[in-house]
Amino acid sequence: NAGVMQNPRHLVRRRGQEARLRCSPMKGHSHVYWYRQLPEEGLKFMVYLQKENIIDESGMPKERFSAEFPKEGPSILRIQQVVRGDSAAYFCASSLRSSSNQPQHFGDGTRLSIL
């Protein structure tokens, strides 16, 4: 499967725990984007990364959220000390280049539920 791969598909955490969401971009893509989607809403941009670099994190909450895209391995979105309001679907997308006309291709998402 050469598409964007996200895991896990579903993640349940208790308040105060940490959540780690993983994303492997499409083959050949080195640009990764994370979005959050609440029920009945559109996708909200969180962060844009290239290998080993955070390019734009203007959509990331200032606390508890972090993202990385190491030289080897998937991109990771980490949420520390989760709260009920973090419950959402988190989608990862990738593109071939960063120019403005590049489509983004999405993974199946991780549905995060906070108990």
Place this chain on the structure above:
Amino acid sequence: QKEVEQNSGPLSVPEGAIASLNCTYSDRGSQSFFWYRQYSGKSPELIMFIYSNGDKEDGRFTAQLNKASQYVSLLIRDSQPSDSATYLCAVNVGNFNKFYFGSGTKLNVKP
């Protein structure tokens, strides 16, 4: 004002009719415009993208862009029940490939 606005719907059309989905955006510097389809509980799937004023056709789908009016639309001809989904408009703003999404329009195609 939201960067990208869509009517949430639902928009109901009979099978075989033309469905017209609309989207407006606020940033005049926006350069690229994308339509995604999202079935309930699934990931967004790219349908079309358009960069230049005018129409772009791909099978039953036509995207229309009017930069002067800051308006982009998606027409679906010969609508099928399988087209029933939420349609998301995405606009690229700025130098990087950062998308702003509308909240989506829910389309129901009735058999």
